[in-house]
Amino acid sequence: MVTINSMKVCNLIDKSASSEEENDKQYLYLHSVAKIECGQNEGTAVCVHTSDAIDGHLFLTCAHVVDHTVQSVILRYDGRAIKGRVIYANRKTVPYDIAIIVTERIIDILPCQISNKTPTIGQKMFSVGFPCREYVSSTVFGHMHRMIHGILTTTCNVREGFSGGPVFSVDRQLLGLTVGKLNVGTVHFVLPSTEFVETINKYIITNNIEVLNNLESKCPLKIMLWNNGIPTFNVCHI
Numbered sequence: 293m294v295t296i297n298s299m300k301v302c303n304l305i306d307k308s309a310s311s312e313e314e315n316d317k318q319y320l321y322l323h324s325v326a327k328i329e330c331g332q333n334e335g336t337a338v339c340v341h342t343s344d345a346i347d348g349h350l351f352l353t354c355a356h357v358v359d360h361t362v363q364s365v366i367l368r369y370d371g372r373a374i375k376g377r378v379i380y381a382n383r384k385t386v387p388y389d390i391a392i393i394v395t396e397r398i399i400d401i402l403p404c405q406i407s408n409k410t411p412t413i414g415q416k417m418f419s420v421g422f423p424c425r426e427y428v429s430s431t432v433f434g435h436m437h438r439m440i441h442g443i444l445t446t447t448c449n450v451r452e453g454f455s456g457g458p459v460f461s462v463d464r465q466l467l468g469l470t471v472g473k474l475n476v477g478t479v480h481f482v483l484p485s486t487e488f489v490e491t492i493n494k495y496i497i498t499n500n501i502e503v504l505n506n507l508e509s510k511c512p513l514k515i516m517l518w519n520n521g522i523p524t525f526n527v528c529h530i
Contacts, residue, residue, distance in 0.1 A: 327422035336457030353456030421454030
């Protein structure tokens with residue numbers, strides 16, 4: 293009986309440990325998300341690569357979060373301040389409102405995987421971000437609404453400070469970056485990963501900063517729509 297009870301206890305411990313491990317894996321995506329501060333601006337950034345060559349991380353965020361400027365910024369992760377450097381940012385009047393940041397290496401920051409697939413209408417997803425003046429990330433859930441001229445809309449009710457933050461699929465792949473939301477209502481605008489995954493992967497392989505110029509759209513229609521913050525949609529950057 294003693295042996296049997298011991299086995300039962302061991303089985304319970306094993307199951308509990310296994311459950312904790314699965315729970316930890318479920319939230320690994322949070323290890324790729326950081327708060328970003330640039331002057332008076334606050335936003336969110338997501339790590340997509342850890343480089344041995346520079347012994348650091350590659351983060352993505354929105355260009356408007358860093359004032360469309362190559363400069364130094366501060367990222368905050370797990371109570372630590374991390375020095376970052378913007379190496380590329382879209383010009384203000386050019387799609388797609390994306391910036392690239394390199395930082396020093398922090399051992400428990402983990403890159404996420406960028407999806408190369410276009411989401412389907414109704415597909416479940418969730419957005420992660422750091423609300424302004426808060427240092428704990430929030431997660432909001434929703435689904436894809438539609439795609440409009442290279443911009444994905446979702447029902448995720450994001451808050452101020454989510455700009456540049458990741459939107460993940462249920463299998464934790466990066467579907468895009470939060471750009472903003474409507475001034476009225478909860479429609480959430482996202483730069484889809486299909487617009488930048490090829491360029492980012494090429495940069496990671498070549499380490500050629502000139503490659504990042506491909507992040508600017510040459511499409512006249514998209515340029516017209518983005519020129520004043522997508523005026524036809526009355527988007528409010530957050």
